[in-house]
Amino acid sequence: MDADHLSERLATVAGYVPTGSRLADIGTDHAYLPVNLAKRGVIISGVAGEVVRGPFENARHEIDREGLSDQITARLANGLKAIEPGDQIDTVVIAGMGGALITQILTQDFGRLEGVNRLVLQPNVGEMNVRQFLMDHGFSLVAEQILAEDGHTYEILVADRQPVVHPYTADELRFGPFLLAEHNPIFIEKWRHELARSQAVLKQVRSAAVVPVDKVAALEQAIAEIEEVLHRVSA
Numbered sequence: 001m002d003a004d005h006l007s008e009r010l011a012t013v014a015g016y017v018p019t020g021s022r023l024a025d026i027g028t029d030h031a032y033l034p035v036n037l038a039k040r041g042v043i044i045s046g047v048a049g050e051v052v053r054g055p056f057e058n059a060r061h062e063i064d065r066e067g068l069s070d071q072i073t074a075r076l077a078n079g080l081k082a083i084e085p086g087d088q089i090d091t092v093v094i095a096g097m098g099g100a101l102i103t104q105i106l107t108q109d110f111g112r113l114e115g116v117n118r119l120v121l122q123p124n125v126g127e128m129n130v131r132q133f134l135m136d137h138g139f140s141l142v143a144e145q146i147l148a149e150d151g152h153t154y155e156i157l158v159a160d161r162q163p164v165v166h167p168y169t170a171d172e173l174r175f176g177p178f179l180l181a182e183h184n185p186i187f188i189e190k191w192r193h194e195l196a197r198s199q200a201v202l203k204q205v206r207s208a209a210v211v212p213v214d215k216v217a218a219l220e221q222a223i224a225e226i227e228e229v230l231h232r233v234s235a
């Protein structure tokens with residue numbers, strides 16, 4: 001992968017960055033995403049944020065090599081601290097991390113999202129955390145996409161700031177309101193796999209010398225929810 005040849009996952013993320021955006025890509029690694037978007041004329045400007053020095057140097061090198069240092073600024077910073085008021089950022093991408101970390105990054109410097117109207121988030125796991133954050137912080141999902149690449153399943157959550165936020169049900173938080181409605185085969189496969197995994201864990205937990213009652217109840221409930229949803233979307 002490079003800036004001219006994004007993975008399907010990153011290309012899908014890129015597809016949700018509106019034309020004319022001022023973008024912050026947090027956890028940018030090589031800055032392939034903002035460089036790609038700048039080269040294609042999609043973004044006006046960008047901040048490539050990285051907390052680790054090695055990837056930050058990679059990002060800076062990539063931006064310089066492409067002659068884009070007037071348009072994209074690499075910043076070594078933790079999470080949203082990479083965003084400064086003068087950047088006038090309106091779109092934030094956070095991709096390729098766990099949902100808990102994405103949520104922590106968004107929560108700990110939430111004030112820096114002032115002026116941000118769109119979030120494009122791609123958690124590798126823990127999507128439920130991210131949906132809960134959105135619902136609690138004035139952002140509504142406007143699209144969700146699921147895709148499989150290199151043996152992994154990825155969900156991309158796109159949310160806009162909206163004056164009235166739609167409250168999600170427990171099912172919508174866990175499975176995703178758009179994904180629930182879509183009946184995508186990748187979605188069905190993901191949850192079949194998750195069902196088998198949860199059933200195996202339940203079997204193991206039940207055979208413990210001291211059975212943890214709370215854990216059994218939580219697993220049983222999760223299994224029932226997954227079964228119910230799979231029944232609905234496979235019908």
Ligand code: SAM
Binds near residue numbers: 026097
């Ligand atoms: N966003 C790219 C993508 O989706 O391909 C790179 C994903 S890479 C797996 C995750 C990157 O996030 C790493 O380069 C890591 O250093 C960076 N990262 C992790 N925590 C961060 C934080 N709190 N602030 C900024 N970057 C962070």
